[in-house]
Amino acid sequence: MYYIIKRNLLGVLKENLLRIVGLSIIFLLGLATCSCTYGTDVQAQVDGFGVVYSGHFDNTIGWSNWISDNHVLSYSNVFPTAIKISLEKQPEGMSGTVQYQINSSGSGWLEWAEAGAETGFPGSGAPIEALKVKLNGELEAKYDIYTRVYQSGTWTDWVKNGETAGTDGVGTHIDAVRVAIMPKDGGVPEEIQNNAAPQNQSGRNIDPNRPMVALTYDDGPNAPVTNRILNSLEAVGGRATFFVVGSNVHGRNATIMKRAFDMGCEIGNHTYRHENLTKLSAEAIKSTISSTDQKVIEVTGTSPSLVRPPYGAKNASVLNTIGKPAILWSIDTLDWKTKNASSTINAVLNHVKDGDVILMHDIYGPTADASETIIPELVKRGYQLVTVTELASYRGGLHTGKSYGAFRK
Numbered sequence: 001m002y003y004i005i006k007r008n009l010l011g012v013l014k015e016n017l018l019r020i021v022g023l024s025i026i027f028l029l030g031l032a033t034c035s036c037t038y039g040t041d042v043q044a045q046v047d048g049f050g051v052v053y054s055g056h057f058d059n060t061i062g063w064s065n066w067i068s069d070n071h072v073l074s075y076s077n078v079f080p081t082a083i084k085i086s087l088e089k090q091p092e093g094m095s096g097t098v099q100y101q102i103n104s105s106g107s108g109w110l111e112w113a114e115a116g117a118e119t120g121f122p123g124s125g126a127p128i129e130a131l132k133v134k135l136n137g138e139l140e141a142k143y144d145i146y147t148r149v150y151q152s153g154t155w156t157d158w159v160k161n162g163e164t165a166g167t168d169g170v171g172t173h174i175d176a177v178r179v180a181i182m183p184k185d186g187g188v189p190e191e192i193q194n195n196a197a198p199q200n201q202s203g204r205n206i207d208p209n210r211p212m213v214a215l216t217y218d219d220g221p222n223a224p225v226t227n228r229i230l231n232s233l234e235a236v237g238g239r240a241t242f243f244v245v246g247s248n249v250h251g252r253n254a255t256i257m258k259r260a261f262d263m264g265c266e267i268g269n270h271t272y273r274h275e276n277l278t279k280l281s282a283e284a285i286k287s288t289i290s291s292t293d294q295k296v297i298e299v300t301g302t303s304p305s306l307v308r309p310p311y312g313a314k315n316a317s318v319l320n321t322i323g324k325p326a327i328l329w330s331i332d333t334l335d336w337k338t339k340n341a342s343s344t345i346n347a348v349l350n351h352v353k354d355g356d357v358i359l360m361h362d363i364y365g366p367t368a369d370a371s372e373t374i375i376p377e378l379v380k381r382g383y384q385l386v387t388v389t390e391l392a393s394y395r396g397g398l399h400t401g402k403s404y405g406a407f408r409k
């Protein structure tokens with residue numbers, strides 16, 4: 001068991017390395033510029049001890065990335081069929097681990113699992129109806145562990161220390177999960193900025209028999225341009241996928257990216273600094289992907305599940321290292337080159353067909369101009385404007401290690 005914990009901690013540590021470095025810098029800056037005294041309270045806040053968790057989403061991404069303490073584990077339009085929960089930065093010398101039990105539809109309560117082990121029936125389609133999470137050992141005496149789930153269109157109240165989150169036995173599945181660790185008797189976890197209901201579901205009626213396309217925008221977010229594109233999408237109830245560059249996610253750009261997420265648009269990963277992945281080591285590939293994931297998680301609470309490799313540059317080792325499906329395109333508008341709205345409009349409207357993935361860039365004004373024509377015109381022609389994941393879910397699904405250009409019937 002020690003081995004399992006250690007292995008999970010190492011994985012989590014790697015994913016969070018950038019964040020940890022960032023926090024340390026902020027902390028050191030604070031020491032340098034602030035004359036206030038740092039007591040044990042501050043120490044407690046920065047020690048970073050928390051829970052991390054991952055769910056299995058059938059026919060889409062498989063196992064999700066690890067979601068950090070108090071953030072939302074969910075994935076658009078699908079529910080988890082299995083779960084695993086682990087701890088990060090457990091206080092040294094303190095015994096105990098995290099234990100969890102799920103109620104799986106049709107099977108009832110399964111055996112308790114612990115410390116990162118999988119529980120549930122991945123790939124079976126059998127949803128989770130309810131969940132219990134608790135700590136043991138010395139951890140149990142020092143900390144409370146809270147759980148809440150999104151079910152039947154609403155978040156349940158927080159429950160703690162092994163109480164049941166969700167309603168079992170009535171066949172309703174859990175869409176999303178939040179778990180958080182608090183000091184003993186410290187009250188419920190703090191509300192997070194990105195506590196939006198998971199994007200899926202109500203009001204989203206995709207007709208699998210009608211044509212659909214995925215508009216994709218790379219290299220943003222870029223607040224003014226991205227926002228104009230969102231206005232066009234909102235006017236027709238359409239969605240698009242934004243493959244963001246991690247280093248662009250800050251300030252107003254981040255706010256606009258959150259708007260996209262809240263509209264049900266998909267946020268994909270386009271690396272941290274737009275690197276050509278075929279020229280990077282495996283370590284560097286993992287780092288640019290995970291640091292971008294972290295930037296998106298900070299804003300939306302949810303990790304991107306797709307990567308678009310910059311320049312479309314990929315090879316077998318890139319595909320195997322990025323840990324998510326790679327999404328290319330079937331229509332290249334060359335908007336970055338022409339910076340001309342009419343050529344972008346023609347590139348789309350003269351060639352579009354069912355199942356296309358259309359490449360544009362939300363950093364150029366002319367692309368926003370073109371989108372103001374393209375978006376309503378596609379709807380007029382009967383196309384449903386869907387995210388890449390939505391499109392894929394009707395056309396054979398997505399698999400890690402593979403790349404996709406279009407999703408035909």
Ligand code: ZN
Binds near residue numbers: 311
């Ligand atoms: Zn790009």
